[in-house]
Amino acid sequence: MLRVRMNKIQKRATIEDVAKLAGVSTATVSRVVNQTGQVTEKTTQRVRAAIAEINYLPSAGAKSLASRKTNTIGLLSSDISVPFFGPILRGIESEATRVGYGLLISCTQSSQNSSKVYDRYLGPHNTDGLLVFAGTLSDEELGYLVNIGFPLVLLHQSSPAGLSIPSVTVENKDGTYSLVNHLIEVHGCQRIAFLRGPENHQDSYWRELGYRESLKAHSLPYDPHLIGVGAFNQLEAYQTVKDWLANGLEFDAVFGGDDEGAIGAITALREAGQRVPEDVAVVGFDDIHLAHYLIPALTTVRAPIEQAGQQAVKQLVRQIEKEIPDPITMLPTELVIRSSCGCSSEQEVLA
Amino acid sequence: MLRVRMNKIQKRATIEDVAKLAGVSTATVSRVVNQTGQVTEKTTQRVRAAIAEINYLPSAGAKSLASRKTNTIGLLSSDISVPFFGPILRGIESEATRVGYGLLISCTQSSQNSSKVYDRYLGPHNTDGLLVFAGTLSDEELGYLVNIGFPLVLLHQSSPAGLSIPSVTVENKDGTYSLVNHLIEVHGCQRIAFLRGPENHQDSYWRELGYRESLKAHSLPYDPHLIGVGAFNQLEAYQTVKDWLANGLEFDAVFGGDDEGAIGAITALREAGQRVPEDVAVVGFDDIHLAHYLIPALTTVRAPIEQAGQQAVKQLVRQIEKEIPDPITMLPTELVIRSSCGCSSEQEVLA
DNA sequence: TTGAAAGCGCTAACAT
DNA sequence: ATGTTAGCGCTTTCAA
Numbered sequence: 034m035l036r037v038r039m040n041k042i043q044k045r046a047t048i049e050d051v052a053k054l055a056g057v058s059t060a061t062v063s064r065v066v067n068q069t070g071q072v073t074e075k076t077t078q079r080v081r082a083a084i085a086e087i088n089y090l091p092s093a094g095a096k097s098l099a100s101r102k103t104n105t106i107g108l109l110s111s112d113i114s115v116p117f118f119g120p121i122l123r124g125i126e127s128e129a130t131r132v133g134y135g136l137l138i139s140c141t142q143s144s145q146n147s148s149k150v151y152d153r154y155l156g157p158h159n160t161d162g163l164l165v166f167a168g169t170l171s172d173e174e175l176g177y178l179v180n181i182g183f184p185l186v187l188l189h190q191s192s193p194a195g196l197s198i199p200s201v202t203v204e205n206k207d208g209t210y211s212l213v214n215h216l217i218e219v220h221g222c223q224r225i226a227f228l229r230g231p232e233n234h235q236d237s238y239w240r241e242l243g244y245r246e247s248l249k250a251h252s253l254p255y256d257p258h259l260i261g262v263g264a265f266n267q268l269e270a271y272q273t274v275k276d277w278l279a280n281g282l283e284f285d286a287v288f289g290g291d292d293e294g295a296i297g298a299i300t301a302l303r304e305a306g307q308r309v310p311e312d313v314a315v316v317g318f319d320d321i322h323l324a325h326y327l328i329p330a331l332t333t334v335r336a337p338i339e340q341a342g343q344q345a346v347k348q349l350v351r352q353i354e355k356e357i358p359d360p361i362t363m364l365p366t367e368l369v370i371r372s373s374c375g376c377s378s379e380q381e382v383l384a
Numbered sequence: 385m386l387r388v389r390m391n392k393i394q395k396r397a398t399i400e401d402v403a404k405l406a407g408v409s410t411a412t413v414s415r416v417v418n419q420t421g422q423v424t425e426k427t428t429q430r431v432r433a434a435i436a437e438i439n440y441l442p443s444a445g446a447k448s449l450a451s452r453k454t455n456t457i458g459l460l461s462s463d464i465s466v467p468f469f470g471p472i473l474r475g476i477e478s479e480a481t482r483v484g485y486g487l488l489i490s491c492t493q494s495s496q497n498s499s500k501v502y503d504r505y506l507g508p509h510n511t512d513g514l515l516v517f518a519g520t521l522s523d524e525e526l527g528y529l530v531n532i533g534f535p536l537v538l539l540h541q542s543s544p545a546g547l548s549i550p551s552v553t554v555e556n557k558d559g560t561y562s563l564v565n566h567l568i569e570v571h572g573c574q575r576i577a578f579l580r581g582p583e584n585h586q587d588s589y590w591r592e593l594g595y596r597e598s599l600k601a602h603s604l605p606y607d608p609h610l611i612g613v614g615a616f617n618q619l620e621a622y623q624t625v626k627d628w629l630a631n632g633l634e635f636d637a638v639f640g641g642d643d644e645g646a647i648g649a650i651t652a653l654r655e656a657g658q659r660v661p662e663d664v665a666v667v668g669f670d671d672i673h674l675a676h677y678l679i680p681a682l683t684t685v686r687a688p689i690e691q692a693g694q695q696a697v698k699q700l701v702r703q704i705e706k707e708i709p710d711p712i713t714m715l716p717t718e719l720v721i722r723s724s725c726g727c728s729s730e731q732e733v734l735a
Numbered sequence: 736t737t738g739a740a741a742g743c744g745c746t747a748a749c750a751t
Numbered sequence: 752a753t754g755t756t757a758g759c760g761c762t763t764t765c766a767a
Contacts (some may be wrong), residue, residue, distance in 0.1 A: 045508055045532075058738045063762060071736060088528075093510035094454065095760035097445035098536075098743045101395075105488075116673075119470055126491050130765055135505065137456075140477050154486065155513050157396055159444035181396075296677075322467075323674050326647075398744055409754045414746060421747095422752060446744035449759045 040254070046087040057264040066091060082352035090114075093135075106349055107155035110166040112140065113171055114237045116321045118339045121188070124342025132260070132350050134161070138207060141169045157183050162349045164188055165198075167235065181378065184352035186345045191361065199345055201362040203336035205236050205318075208366030209243025210250075211330035212316055212334050213288060215368060217251050222286040226277065228263025228270050228294040237265075240318060243264045244288060263294035270297025278315055280306045285313060286374075292317035294325050296374070299327070304373065310375040320369050336366045393729055399437040406434035417442060456486040457700055458506035461517040463491065467672045468689045472539070475693025476515065483701050485512070488642070494518045508534050513700045515539055517547075518586065523547075535703035537696045541586055542712065552696045552713040554687035556587050556669075559717030560716075561601075562595025563667055564639060564683050566719060568602050570725045573637040575607070577628065579614025579621050579645040588641065589615075591669060595639060610635060614645035621648030629656045636664060637725075643668035643675050643684055650678070650724070661726040671720050680723035687717045 048066075052059045057076060064070040065080045081221050083089070095102045106129055112116065123140075129136045139154040153174075154353075155163055162184030171195040178185055179196045187200035188269075216222040230237030241260075241308070248255055259282075261273040270289055277284070278301065289295030295317030299309050308328060309315050317324060320335035339362050348358040369377050399417075403410045408427060415421040416431045423431075434440070442480075448454045457480055459623055461469065473489075478485045490505045497518075515534030516526070523544040529536055530547045538551035567573040579596050581588030583724050592611075610633075612624040621640055627636070629652065640646030646668030650660050660680060668675060671686035692715050699709040701707055721727050 048762095049760075059761075060738060060740095060763080061736085064737090067762085069762090076736080088511040090504075090507060092449065092760055094445045094448035095743090096762080098443065098449050098745085098759090099761040099763080101743070101762095103445065123491075126489065130505065134511065135488055136490070138477065139481065139487070142476075152439075154481065156441060159486065185595065286690040323677055326674055327677065328679050373745065381598055400744075410745075411747080411755080418746085425752065427752080446759090447746080449761085450744075450746040452746095452759070497743055566757085694765060719751095 044333050045092075046089040048089070048091065050087055050207055051080065051083045051089045052139055055079045075346060084158045085231070091354065094343045103135075103161050104133065105137050105159035106346065106353075107163045108136060108138040108166075109155055109163055109169045110138070111169045117319065117336075120338040121342040124339035124344075125346055126279040126342075128343040128346035132346070134346075134350070157181065158258065161353045162186070164345050164349060166190070178322055184349055186199075186349040186352075186358070188341070188345050197360060199348045199360055199362070201233065201364070203338075203341060203350060203364045204366045205239035206243040206246070208318065208334035208336070208368070209240040209288070210247045211366075211368045212318070212332075213247035214250070215246050215332075215370065216286050216288070216314060216316065216374060217247065217253065220286070220310075222314060223253065224259060224284040225253075225286040225288060226259040226261065226274075226282075226284040227288050228261055228273060228290040230265045230290045231265060234265070240288075247279060258282060263290035263297070265291045267297035267300070270294035271301045272297075274298045274301035275304070278302070278307075286312060288317045289317045290314060292319045292331060294322045294326065295331055295333070296323075299373070310373050316374050324369070327373070330374065332371045333369050334366045334372035335369045337364050340364055395597075397440040399440070399442065401438055401507050402434045402440045403430065406430045414416055420561070426704065452674040454512050455484065455618075456488050456511050457692045457704075458511035458512055458514045459487060459517075460506055460520045461489070461491055462520045467554045471689040472592075473694040475690035475695075476697055477693075479694040479697035485697075485701070496613040499645060502632055508532065509735065510550065512704045515696050515700060517541070535700055537700040537703075537709070539692070539696050548711060550699045550709040550711055550713070552692055552699060552715070553586065554689075554692060554715045556590035557594040557597070558680060559669065559685035559687070560639070561598045561718070562719045563669070563683075563719075564595050564602070564720065566599035566666065566683075567637050567639070567665060567725060568598065571637070571661075573665060574604065575610060575635040576637040576639060577603075577610040577612065577625075577633075577635040578639050579624060579641040579649065581616045581645075582639045585616070591639075591641060597722070609633060612650070614641035616642045616644055616649035618644045618651070621645035621681065622652045623648075625649045625652035626655070629653070631660075638664060640666060643682060645668045646682055646684070646724070647674075647678065665725045667715045667725050675720075675722070679723070682721045683725035683727065685703045685717045686720045686721050688715050 048059045048062050051062045057080060061072060062080055064072050065077050083294040107127060137155060137160055164186050166188045167190035175193060176196055179198060185198050187198050188204055191200045192198040196270055213225060216225055231242060245255055258306045263270040287298045289298050295315050298315050302309055302313055307313050317331050317333040320333045324331040324333050348362060390578045399410045399413050402413045408431060410422060413431055415423050416428050437674050459476060477487055488506060488511055515537050518541035526544060527547055530549060536549050537547050540553055542551045543549040564576060567576055580592060596606055614621040638649045640649050646666050653660055653664055658664050668682050668684040671684045675682040675684050695713045700714060702709040
């Protein structure tokens with residue numbers, strides 16, 4: 034008795050129901066729904082009314098079967114919990130919605146079933162194109178997809194040689210260049226240590242380049258002793274700096290490679306009784322939420338992550354619509370000066 | 385000349401191609417793909433070989449059209465960038481993948497088109513069920529969906545009266561109760577201020593209840609003057625505490641309502657020259673990433689967010705499979721004691 | 736401007 | 752154990 038009217042297995046309204054109700058053919062309903070072809074204003078009204086009346090919503094499955102288009106894009110990411118995933122997803126979602134695409138997402142621990150393209154969760158069978166985060170698909174898989182003409186955009190990773198897949202990234206080199214310039218020009222740093230990111234990581238590569246170019250631009254020597262493993266990871270950075278300190282390495286600044294690396298460095302420095310920034314300046318990259326709240330607040334580089342997501346979708350949609358995408362989209366970064374470099378920053382905790 | 389072999393508009397392999405290649409009927413291919421019905425080992429092999437050879441992947445659209453099942457669940461969220469979105473999404477994604485469902489996500493600024501259920505991005509037309517974050521769907525919309533028998537799970541929000549939609553949340557009351565107990569029992573706090581969260585927010589409600597129960601359990605009076613607006617927001621919390629201080633309100637502890645509120649409180653206290661935790665203890669709720677790094681490190685309450693995501697998917701899938709879901713899933717929280725309450729916490733920056 | 740009808744690629748009876 | 756076949760709900764020529 035508690036389950037009155039529970040058995041309403043009424044199937045959902047179909048285009049045919051609408052057609053019948055409006056007294057037109059399904060073709061006409063399709064025309065007004067998709068705004069394709071000419072339909073009298075009057076007919077259009079009737080159809081719309083019918084649609085509203087029975088709460089009609091076109092079946093996505095039937096639609097894509099008939100039109101060979103899913104109107105959905107896929108996002109492939111290796112780890113959803115990287116700090117900038119939120120902002121980038123936000124950018125992707127808003128842009129996808131804006132241009133009328135659904136967003137299907139999936140995490141993949143890469144290098145597992147690397148060549149089994151055919152049992153992927155995301156692909157030509159359920160999406161019109163894929164946004165591929167760094168490290169989620171092997172070159173082989175990418176090659177396969179490119180080969181069958183499937184739209185792809187690389188995020189935070191440039192295209193493997195051979196395949197020319199459009200990619201969108203941020204200006205790592207420029208950002209680092211400005212950052213290191215600041216250390217040298219404003220704070221007079223002379224021996225700037227650098228905590229390198231993970232091997233084979235594009236960001237690491239370009240940041241190191243920016244670091245070197247800045248040194249060169251100021252006629253400062255590149256000293257390999259000042260280069261260590263940071264791996265974009267607090268603990269590794271901490272260990273490296275601790276070792277440096279134990280070995281008596283001299284330096285007046287540390288670029289952590291990223292903000293996590295900078296935090297690790299600060300921790301090590303502090304444990305060794307060094308003051309930041311008085312004794313050693315420390316800077317990071319990424320401007321994670323936390324950077325703002327550290328004491329001292331971290332000087333770092335900010336990238337327009339959300340825009341990167343939007344751009345990626347734009348480039349992908351271009352391909353889906355058979356237009357030519359930009360081969361590379363490189364978003365500008367911005368220096369965020371706080372206190373850890375030695376600048377005195379205003380109270381910005383509640384900025 | 386640069387575009388050799390560009391025109392490969394070869395359409396994707398279909399089940400028929402596989403059938404032909406393997407010398408069987410499409411029904412048999414369907415059987416081996418979906419592991420439904422009996423098929424000889426030998427035939428199975430042939431089919432699998434054919435599938436692998438032409439890289440066959442069943443069209444999702446055709447599949448759902450024929451089977452009336454999308455094998456996809458939808459996630460509706462109002463704001464993708466709340467701090468715990470990462471972990472919860474991670475839980476949702478992993479569980480969805482585990483049970484063989486795709487994940488479609490969409491953000492909705494609620495209270496816009498509130499009743500236009502039929503032009504929603506996510507719904508019965510493209511998903512088998514929806515995970516609904518607090519504040520994304522109006523009661524009316526929820527009612528409509530419940531009414532047509534569409535599987536729903538509420539996240540971080542309990543069911544509106546009338547509709548009995550399964551929900552999964554965390555133990556806000558218990559968590560707060562333990563937290564306040566700690567302040568009273570361990571640190572001897574007597575006048576504990578409370579920064580209330582947003583109006584009509586479920587978390588606010590239960591946290592306040594936990595706060596009051598703890599006071600009562602220790603025969604401490606409930607003083608309305610000690611209750612203020614925190615709104616789960618740094619700035620608001622900051623203002624409130626600043627006002628309190630200006631007005632000479634006396635208190636020996638502040639529960640920020642959440643971690644953001646706690647941060648706002650700490651800022652205000654510090655500006656007024658008060659020391660935390662020596663003069664005033666401050667505690668939060670959520671254990672955001674940042675909590676760990678604050679100075680002093682924030683004592684707070686941690687919820688198993690990722691598990692909440694998993695549970696939500698589990699409950700949703702139960703409904704999709706016509707099983708009975710748990711009406712309410714309440715995940716336990718855990719007290720995280722650091723320094724801001726007055727405890728001396730070990731160095732845990734690199735924990 | 737509108738309708739009829741042939742698929743789209745798959746599943747699920749029903750046969751065999 | 753396997754094949755035949757009738758849809759699933761939509762789009763899209765082609766006619767009218």
